[in-house]
Amino acid sequence: SSLLFAGGGPNVNGAKLYIKQDDLKKAIGVLLKEVEQVNAKNEDAWYLLGYVYARRGEYAKMAEAFDKAVELKPKFKDKGVKISKDSGTEFHSQFGTEMILKIVWGKVFNEGVKYFNDALNAPDDSLKQSNFEQAAEAFKAAGTIAPDSVLAWQNMASAYMSMNKYEESIEPLQMALKHNPKDCNLKTMLAQVYSSSGQDSLAMPIFEQLWYGTGITVTSGMTASKVALILGEPKEKNITEVGGRKNEQWVYDNSTYVYVKDGIVTAVQYTIKESEQDCRTEDVADYLARGYIKADNMEAAKNVYKQALEVNPDNFNFRYNYGTILLENQEHDEAIVQLLKAAEIDPEKNDINYNLGAAYLNRGVSKREDLPEDSQDKTYKEDFKLALPYLEKAIRMNPDDSNTWFTLGRIAGQLNKIPLSGYAFAKGEPTKSVLDSKVVVGMQGSALKMILGEPNQINSLESEQFETVMEWVYKTRRGTKGKVAIPEPISVYVMGERVDALLIIK
Structure with a gap:
């Protein structure tokens, strides 16, 4: 019968010799022979397997081998197997698993950071894509080495999101949230990924919990019957019909509303609790509001920004984004009010000047279209005059924006400023x-x-x-x-x- 060793043995000694000679492939061969054919509980063999895999950059196998080694001998965490004249350069076999894992994690994580930054500065799309791919792989390796490394999983997801690979971003974000389930930024990223990949049914409940708090019991996507079971019958139901489809507003009290269409919840409205405001960022507000608009719930979308501005009236992005969705909904008067307030907060933002110009232009066009054909009323041109300086300022701040040049050309033409109109069109579609x-x-x-x-x-x-x-x-x-x-x-x-x-x- 063969003599079994807790550690050591001929195969382990052979592996040490190969490691001294820097022949890591042969070292793996004899170590695998030991654990697969001779002694599956040889602690030294498992440890050295992990060490050699770490040297070769095979991190998933490294992690598995180290886990088995530590299970057999917990002291391996602090001190490993000594090999005289070890050929390792970055770390040695005697360091112990925790130190080796830290060194290896730092190495691959920093590689990921480098690849990510190289992608941001890449001169062409092909190189950008390649660097983002390598960044994702490096961060994946870092997450494999240390599964509780939230930053590694988050950065892996960021690399995929930068390539518009939203489906691939989901798993690393879920891994990050597994180890940090209350992180607002991670939740926001996951909801954004769901939204960008067309999974609104998964995105909207997360955005609603980020905005109204995790304690809410009803979210978008629920059936009306389930809402009735949770909240009971509403105090009143306000029903409107659009295109043969019923839109219902279920009112429970002054602060709780549930919007239902075809038996499914499309939006909710709650009172916001003070302790849960940290998650209520500009991104959450914008995605939530646009999700409600997509579900034909403009009132719920506007309510998001009304609530935001009650708490933070001097927030530029809340003002600007609210004005923008109002502009898109052709509510020109209120859009102009919000955009003007945003401009008071930060008048040097290029987009605010363009959108203000567009709001005045669109309001003027709307007024003109409402006039009778034989009307001599030209007061709508006052809005065109108001639009002009904002668009000129937007051009000064971003002279390469062809869309702004074309809009300026339209307004100048309406005001009979033909030379200015011609110049704007010439700049918008330049002839060399x-x-x-x-x-x-x-x-x-x-x-x-x-x-x-x-x-x-x-x-x-x-x-x-x-x-x-x-x-x-x-x-x-x-x-x-x-x-x-x-x-x-x-x-x-x-x-x-x-x-x-x-x-x-x-």
């Missing part, structure tokens, strides 16, 4: 050259005159924002000696001494 590249953006105005001569007309844009820009208009003409033919009228916009934009007038 005309007349077989004889005239190009960036050329000197003096060189332009040598090619085309004096312009037929010079116009100011009548804008303080663009007071240094002039419109040079060249009309159609045939080519003659010393003059280039101009088959279609051209507006050349000159800023200072250089051509800034070109527009072919058709």
Whole structure:
């Protein structure tokens, strides 16, 4: 009969020799032979297997082997198996599992951070994708090494979210929440992932619990019959019908409302408790409100922001996001009120200036459309005038935004500011050259005159924002000696001494 060792033995001694020689593959071979064929409870063999797997970067196998080694001999946590002249460089076999795990975890976690940062700074999408993938793998390895490492799982999910791989983000977020179940940020991330992957039925209850508190008993997606069992019959039911479908508002008291459509809860409203406000971030409010809008519950969406602003009236994002959803719902007057208050808080945000301009523009268009066809009322243009400075400021802050240029062009046209309108459209869809590249953006105005001569007309844009820009208009003409033919009228916009934009007038 063979003699069984608690530790040591010929295979273990052989493995030590291979480790000294840095032949880790052969070391694994003899150690596996020991635990699989000779003695499955050889503590030294399991420990050295974990050590060699750590050296080779096979972290799942490392973790499994170390777990078995520590189960057999708990002291391995602090002190391992000594090998004289160990070939390891980053750590040695005698360190013990806890120290080796810390060293290895730090190594792979920092690799993940590096890959993630490289992805953020990558010059092209292919390299960005590759770096995010490697970051996710590194953070996964860190989570495998230390399953209670919330940061590793969270960062793994962030890498996948950065690649729009929302389904792959779910499991690491669930792992992170397993070890930190009360973390508001992790819950928010998971709900965002569910929402972005089209799983609103899973997202909305989380957002509602983040906003109203985990103690709420009714959430979106529940059946009306279940609500009745939990809360009882409501004091009143307010029913409206849209497109043949019933929307119901169940009123329980002054602060609890349940919105039901086709027998399913689509939104809830509760009083917010002071102790649960830490989770009520701008992101939670925006996702929750937009989820309610998606479920045709605009009133519930507006209530989210009303509650938020009661608690924090000077929060820019609450004001801005509330104004934006009102604008999208064509509630122009109230949208302008909220956006103006947001602009008072932070007037230098580019989006606030664009949205204010858009709100005034849309209100003016709505007023014009409500007028009779033969109306001479032009008061709607007052809104266009109010929109103009906000859009000009938005352009100054983000001169490459073509959408803002086009919107500015529309308003300027409505106000009969034709030179400004032309300039805005020219900047929104830039033409780099005309007349077989004889005239190009960036050329000197003096060189332009040598090619085309004096312009037929010079116009100011009548804008303080663009007071240094002039419109040079060249009309159609045939080519003659010393003059280039101009088959279609051209507006050349000159800023200072250089051509800034070109527009072919058709």
